[in-house]
Each structure stands twice: as C-alpha cells, then as structure tokens.
Amino acid sequence: MNLIVMPVVIYLGSAFVIPLLFRKNEELAGKFTCICTFLAFVISILIGINVFSQGRFISFAGGWENPVGIALMVDPLSALFLIVCNFITFFILLYSDTYMKKYTGRIYFNSLFMLMLAGMNGVLISMDIWNIFVFFEIASISSFILVAFGLKAEELEASLKYTIMGFLASTMILFGMAMIYGLTGTLNLPDIAFALSKLPPSHLWFTVALLLSGYILKMALVPFHTWLPDAHSMAPAPVSAILSSLFIKIIGFYLVIRVSLNLFGDIYQIKTALIVLGVVSMILGGIMAYGQQNIKRLFAYSTISQIGYCAIGIGIGGYLGYLGAIMHFIGHAFSKSLLFLDIGAIEYMTGTTDSNDLEGINEQMPFTTLFSNMGMFGISGIPPLGNFWSKLIIILAAVKAGYFGVALLSVFVAVLTLGYFLKLLRNVYYNKPKTKEEKKEAPLGLLVPMATLSFMVLFTGVFLIPSIRKTVLDKTVGVMENFSYKSLHISETDESILLEE
Amino acid sequence: MDKGMSEIVKGISKIVFPFIILFGIALVLYGHINPGGGFSGGVVLAGGFVLLLLAFGKDYVFKVFPPKIARLIDSLGALGFLCIAVLGFTGGHFFYNFLNKGRLFHLWSGGTMVFANIAIGMKICSALFVGISVLSMARLEKKENGPIYRQSGEE
Amino acid sequence: MVIYLLVALIFFIGLYGIVAKKNIIKIIIGANIVGYAVNLLFIVMGYQWGGMAPVLTEKTKPDEFYKLAVDPLPQALVLTSIVIDLAFLAFLSALAIRLYEKYETFDIEKMRRLKG
Numbered sequence: 001m002n003l004i005v006m007p008v009v010i011y012l013g014s015a016f017v018i019p020l021l022f023r024k025n026e027e028l029a030g031k032f033t034c035i036c037t038f039l040a041f042v043i044s045i046l047i048g049i050n051v052f053s054q055g056r057f058i059s060f061a062g063g064w065e066n067p068v069g070i071a072l073m074v075d076p077l078s079a080l081f082l083i084v085c086n087f088i089t090f091f092i093l094l095y096s097d098t099y100m101k102k103y104t105g106r107i108y109f110n111s112l113f114m115l116m117l118a119g120m121n122g123v124l125i126s127m128d129i130w131n132i133f134v135f136f137e138i139a140s141i142s143s144f145i146l147v148a149f150g151l152k153a154e155e156l157e158a159s160l161k162y163t164i165m166g167f168l169a170s171t172m173i174l175f176g177m178a179m180i181y182g183l184t185g186t187l188n189l190p191d192i193a194f195a196l197s198k199l200p201p202s203h204l205w206f207t208v209a210l211l212l213s214g215y216i217l218k219m220a221l222v223p224f225h226t227w228l229p230d231a232h233s234m235a236p237a238p239v240s241a242i243l244s245s246l247f248i249k250i251i252g253f254y255l256v257i258r259v260s261l262n263l264f265g266d267i268y269q270i271k272t273a274l275i276v277l278g279v280v281s282m283i284l285g286g287i288m289a290y291g292q293q294n295i296k297r298l299f300a301y302s303t304i305s306q307i308g309y310c311a312i313g314i315g316i317g318g319y320l321g322y323l324g325a326i327m328h329f330i331g332h333a334f335s336k337s338l339l340f341l342d343i344g345a346i347e348y349m350t351g352t353t354d355s356n357d358l359e360g361i362n363e364q365m366p367f368t369t370l371f372s373n374m375g376m377f378g379i380s381g382i383p384p385l386g387n388f389w390s391k392l393i394i395i396l397a398a399v400k401a402g403y404f405g406v407a408l409l410s411v412f413v414a415v416l417t418l419g420y421f422l423k424l425l426r427n428v429y430y431n432k433p434k435t436k437e438e439k440k441e442a443p444l445g446l447l448v449p450m451a452t453l454s455f456m457v458l459f460t461g462v463f464l465i466p467s468i469r470k471t472v473l474d475k476t477v478g479v480m481e482n483f484s485y486k487s488l489h490i491s492e493t494d495e496s497i498l499l500e501e
Numbered sequence: 502m503d504k505g506m507s508e509i510v511k512g513i514s515k516i517v518f519p520f521i522i523l524f525g526i527a528l529v530l531y532g533h534i535n536p537g538g539g540f541s542g543g544v545v546l547a548g549g550f551v552l553l554l555l556a557f558g559k560d561y562v563f564k565v566f567p568p569k570i571a572r573l574i575d576s577l578g579a580l581g582f583l584c585i586a587v588l589g590f591t592g593g594h595f596f597y598n599f600l601n602k603g604r605l606f607h608l609w610s611g612g613t614m615v616f617a618n619i620a621i622g623m624k625i626c627s628a629l630f631v632g633i634s635v636l637s638m639a640r641l642e643k644k645e646n647g648p649i650y651r652q653s654g655e656e
Numbered sequence: 657m658v659i660y661l662l663v664a665l666i667f668f669i670g671l672y673g674i675v676a677k678k679n680i681i682k683i684i685i686g687a688n689i690v691g692y693a694v695n696l697l698f699i700v701m702g703y704q705w706g707g708m709a710p711v712l713t714e715k716t717k718p719d720e721f722y723k724l725a726v727d728p729l730p731q732a733l734v735l736t737s738i739v740i741d742l743a744f745l746a747f748l749s750a751l752a753i754r755l756y757e758k759y760e761t762f763d764i765e766k767m768r769r770l771k772g
Contacts, residue, residue, distance in 0.1 A: 153758040
C-alpha cells in the first residue's frame with residue numbers, strides 16, 4: 001500500500017503551488033488549503049482502516065532494502081495521531097478562511113501552514129532517526145515564523161524568545177543523534193535499538209539526557225516551559241489553536257514516547273523523571289493561571305497543566321497509565337482548540353482579549369458562550385464530557401501502582417482547573433455589561449467549525465465502549481506497552497548461531 | 502540611491518562573475534560523481550549574484566534578475582523535485598530511480614539524481630538571492646524622533 | 657581525545673554568547689557558533705586515521721578503499737544540517753530588523769512588554 005507518503009506529498013505540493021497560482025486573488029488560497037486538508041484526512045482514514053485491521057505496515061523509500069534504506073512505518077499509534085491531526089486542522093483552516101481577513105499577506109500564512117502540517121505528518125510516518133529530525137525542523141521553523149505573523153511589537157518579542165529556545169532544543173537533539181551514531185554506526189531505528197540493548201546502561205545516560213531534554217523543551221514541561229505563555233498568547237488565533245492542541249503533542253509527546261519507550265526500552269529512571277516533571281508542571285500551571293488578565297495567557301498555562309497529566313500517564317506505565325495518557329491527548333486536543341477558536345471569535349468581534357475590558361459576552365454572543373462552556377467543562381473534567389474519563393483512569397493507575405501522593409495531587413489540580421475556568425465564566429461571560437453597546441454574534445464561517453469541535457468534545461467518552469476500545473485503543477496501548485524496535489531488527493548472524501546449536 | 506562600490510571593484514566583478522556561475526553549474530551537474538550536488542552548487546550560484554548585488558547596487562541587479570522571476574524559479578524547483586519523487590511510483594516504490602543508468606563513472610550514470618540535483622540547485626540559488634535582497638531593501642529614514650528603519654520597494 | 661575537547665570548547669563559547677550577551681546581534685552570532693560546533697562533532701565522529709576521501713573513481717583499488725576511506729554518511733547529514741542553520745540565521749536576521757523598527761534598540765533588556 002503506497003498511500004502512507006501521500007499526506008506529506010499533498011501538503012508539500014500545495015505549499016509550493018500556492019505562491020505560484022494565487023498571488024492575484026488571495027481569497028482562493030484559503031479554500032484551496034481546506035480542500036488539500038480534506039483530501040489528506042480522507043487518505044489518513046483509509047490508512048487507519050487498513051492499519052487497525054491488519055497491523056503495522058513498513059515500507060522503504062526508493063526500494064533500497066534494510067541496512068541502506070530509509071524506513072517508513074505506520075502502526076496503530078501513528079494512525080490514531082494522523083486521523084486526529086488531519087481532522088482538527090481541517091476545521092481550523094475552515095475557521096481561518098474567515099478570521100484572517102484582518103491580516104495582510106495571507107498567501108504566506110497559507111503556505112507556511114501547509115509546510116508546518118507537512119512536517120507534523122512526516123514525523124508521524126518515519127522510522128529513521130534522521131528523517132524524524134528533518135521533518136521536526138521543517139515544522140519548527142514554520143511555527144517560529146507563524147507566531148510572529150501579525151508583526152506587532154509583542155508578537156515579535158514572543159517569537160524571538162521561542163526561536164532562541166527552539167534552536168537550543170534542536171541543537172541538543174542533534175548532539176544526541178551524533179552520540180547515537182558514534183555508538184552504533186547506523187541510523188535505522190530497529191538497528192539502533194538492537195545495538196543499544198547490548199551496551200551496558202552506564203554508556204547511555206549522556207545520550208538519553210541530551211535527547212530527552214530537547215524533546216521535553218518542545219513538550220513544555222517545567223522547567224522548560226518559559227517560552228509557551230508568550231508564544232501561544234501572542235500568535236493569531238488559528239496558529240495558537242494548532243500550536244497548543246496538536247504541535248506540542250506530536251512534536252513533543254509522540255516523540256518522547258517513541259524515543260524513551262520504544263527505542264531505549266523500559267528504563268526506570270526515565271519514567272521517574274517524567275512523573276516528577278509532570279507533577280510539578282501540573283501544579284505550576286494550575287496556580288499561575290489564576291493571576292492572568294489576558295485570557296489567551298490563561299489558556300496557555302492551562303495547556304502546561306494538562307501536558308503534565310499526559311507526562312504522568314506515560315511515567316506510571318502499565319495498561320491503565322498509557323490508556324489514560326492517550327485518551328487525555330484526544331480530549332485535550334479537541335477542547336483546547338475549541339477554546340482558542342472561541343477567544344479568536346471574541347477578539348474578531350470586539351478587538352481585545354483582556355479580561356478587564358470584556359464583560360457580558362453571554363448577552364450578545366450566546367452561541368459562542370455555549371461552545372466556550374463545553375470547551376471549559378470538557379477540559380476540567382465534568383462527566384460525561386471529554387477529559388473526565390482520562391483523568392479518572394490516570395488517578396486509578398496511580399493508586400494501583402502505589403503512587404498515592406501523585407493521585408491526591410491529580411485530584412487537587414482537577415479542582416484547581418475548574419476553579420479558574422469558573423472565575424473566567426463569571427467575570428467575562430455571564431455578568432451584566434455596564435455600557436449598552438451593540439455587539440453582534442460571530443459570523444457563520446467562524447461558528448460552524450466551533451460547533452463541530454464542540455460536538456466532538458461531547459463524544460470523546462465513546463472511545464471506552466468495549467467494541468471500539470478493542471479495535472482502536474487496545475492496539476494503540478499495545479504499541480506502547482509491548483513493542484520495542486528491537487523486534488523489527490533483521491540480522492544475518494543470528495541464524496548461524498542457531499544452526500550450530 | 503546607492504550606486505555601488507568603486508570602479509576597480511566593478512571592473513573585477515564583471516570579469517569574475519561568469520567563472521563563478523560556470524563553477525556553480527559544474528558543481529550541480531557533476532554531483533553524483535564528484536563531491537558537490539544541489540546544495541553546495543546552489544550556494545555558489547547565489548554567491549555569484551550576491552557579488553553583483555554588492556558591487557553594483559540593487560537597482561542594476563534587479564534589472565538583470567528580478568525578484569519576481571526568482572520566486573517563480575523557487576516554486577518551480579521545489580515542484581520539480583516533488584514530481585521526480587512521485588514519478589518513482591512507476592517503478593513500484595516512492596522515490597525509485599527509474600531512468601536508464603548508463604556507463605559507470607561517466608556523466609549519465611545517475612538516473613533521476615541529475616534532475617533532482619538541478620531542481621535543488623535552482624531552488625537554493627533563487628531562495629538565497631530573494632532572502633538577501635529582501636534584507637538589503639531596508640532603508641534608514643530620518644524622522645523627528647530619531648532614525649527608524651523602513652522597508653522600501655516591493656515587499 | 658584532544659579534538660573532542662576542542663569541539664566542546666567551541667560549543668561553550670557559542671553558548672556563552674547566547675546566554676550572557678545583551679545585544680541581539682551578538683546572540684545571533686553565538687547561535688551560529690553553536691551550530692558550527694555540532695556540525696564539526698558529526699564530521700569528527702566519522703574520521704579514519706590516515707584516511708582518504710570517499711570518492712570512487714576508475715583508478716581506486718577496492719581493498720585500499722574499504723580500509724582507508726572516511727565515512728561518507730555524516731558528511732551528507734552535515735550538509736542538511738548546515739542548510740537548516742542557514743534558515744535559522746535568515747529568519748533571525750529578519751526578526752532583528754523588524755524588532756529595531758518597533759523598539760528602536762537592539763538591547764534585549766528593553767524588550768520587556770510581556771510579563772507574568
């Protein structure tokens with residue numbers, strides 16, 4: 001099946017076709033990107049159906065076989081991430097067709113967005129450590145430029161901080177890859193896993209530290225989180241939505257799973273480090289969100305808090321821990337993108353995102369308030385919406401593994417999360433406005449994507465119905481629990497040893 | 502506005518420029534036999550155009566190689582590379598080398614790699630030239646509060 | 657062993673430039689130097705003592721080639737890495753020009769409008 005490279009080819013092709021064809025009329029560029037994303041979504045559903053029924057699929061680029069070629073692989077974890085990523089970006093691009101009317105230079109926005117999506121999809125399908133790095137860099141550099149897109153003073157400053165810290169992360173990862181190449185002599189992930197399993201672990205701590213610190217900086221756990229509140233609050237609304245809900249997860253969370261669980265194996269020290277960093281991020285994100293006036297900055301700190309939950313889920317391990325982390329990823333992706341699109345709609349109609357200036361949104365924009373409610377209750381974990389199931393599973397996993405302190409802190413931070421969202425609802429949405437100004441409801445082009453995403457927030461609990469759970473989630477968790485890249489290694493010398501005995 | 506550098510620099514860069522372009526094209530075309538290839542050949546080609554930009558001033562160079570054509574070549578180079586990769590499906594795999602590979606160690610022995618090198622060379626040359634020309638269009642204007650940088654010209 | 661220490665020295669000089677300097681142009685130059693150090697490490701990892709360039713011509717003998725040739729794979733990786741660093745440099749330079757337009761200084765201690 002040759003379809004696995006098709007999403008990347010579609011996104012790269014459209015990124016270079018857009019400046020050629022659409023320089024005269026920029027309106028059509030937005031619609032063209034929506035069509036491309038829809039095509040990629042259909043292809044990823046076909047890939048998903050094939051992978052969930054028949055198992056993982058490996059192919060080589062150019063036909064060059066094992067020691068020489070660049071390997072591509074889609075397994076159930078990658079297929080799930082592909083489907084969620086393309087689905088959410090289709091609706092974000094539908095939204096940005098209307099929202100970006102207030103910005104100039106829209107043709108560059110669409111072209112850069114397509115490049116960023118090409119990078120994110122490319123990370124998901126490749127099984128070669130250098131291929132992952134090149135797509136990671138394509139996505140990163142495009143996101144640096146997109147954060148600075150509005151060219152106001154604060155946006156440029158935020159992008160400067162983000163660029164310098166992202167550059168350091170890329171350097172650490174490159175350093176780690178140089179160490180891995182020096183130790184093993186190959187770039188193919190199964191061969192690396194096989195060679196690393198023969199070395200004693202004391203050779204590996206430096207390499208593990210370098211690689212993990214680079215990926216954790218992109219995942220924004222404490223103490224590597226300082227770029228996130230500035231970058232996500234000052235970017236334009238569609239860019240904030242995709243950065244906060246998908247980019248951190250794919251470039252940070254997915255690569256941490258691949259590198260620390262599947263490549264290095266089950267090492268106790270990495271898991272303990274992830275639990276400690278996750279707990280600190282949870283608490284810090286929750287507490288800092290209380291003091292923010294800018295609403296987007298509050299949502300950015302909330303993102304740091306929820307990423308802490310995912311890190312705890314991986315760190316605890318076992319079936320329940322991994323299941324909780326994956327379901328938390330799905331629920332948070334839908335609800336956080338919905339929240340950022342809501343704030344974008346409010347900013348489109350009123351011109352500000354400061355909670356001191358906004359009041360009485362419910363009376364003028366009732367639909368936007370309804371969707372905001374669903375997003376906020378989805379994140380804080382009100383049953384039966386969104387993240388209730390995943391937080392419950394993570395707390396159960398912590399209790400079962402004996403980490404009682406972690407479980408108590410998770411419950412405490414869940415209450416904190418509801419606290420700052422309720423404060424926001426009371427101060428901005430549901431109070432009476434002092435001045436009688438006529439604000440209208442957001443236009444239809446902004447409302448339809450928000451309605452669809454809030455509909456999906458309602459139904460994330462549906463993944464736990466046993467028939468759907470067995471086909472989709474069990475296989476995904478099986479990738480994280482039982483699979484190591486060592487098992488895909490093909491070696492020629494082992495057969496002769498077996499024959500002699 | 503700016504009229505470039507002195508007469509000696511202009512005269513020598515006029516003589517040296519064709520040799521730089523020739524060297525860059527040789528690096529790109531012989532990429533599969535000698536060290537070189539698309540990246541380094543493209544950078545040398547861009548270096549030739551930047552030499553003209555520094556010696557003669559941007560008004561003259563934009564008549565020789567306008568940025569509009571540079572952007573066109575940029576997109577066409579990238580699309581050409583993608584087409585070569587997708588056409589590999591006719592051989593059965595993505596990015597397969599499907600052309601006839603002639604005699605060993607001669608010029609026509611790379612198959613599709615020659616065309617991939619040419620596409621990359623074109624793209625890198627025009628992308629670097631557009632980047633440096635955009636940076637060179639920033640101008641210093643004197644206002645009452647102090648000097649402020651503005652961008653003149655297109656873009 | 658000495659050459660790895662020298663590469664680490666270049667890395668720390670670049671890191672000092674990023675961390676301790678206040679002018680934005682000096683930070684950009686420091687970032688460049690860090691990029692050079694990592695590329696140098698890659699190439700040094702593939703070196704073979706008494707090595708020859710890994711270019712096959714009609715006149716090379718195969719045994720001598722397999723024993724003495726320097727590893728060509730890191731050289732291909734470094735080409736890609738140099739182009740990525742070039743993209744970083746281009747973006748940071750354009751960002752520095754736009755920042756001067758808005759804040760009228762290159763000093764990063766004065767660019768402090770985002771707090772909290």
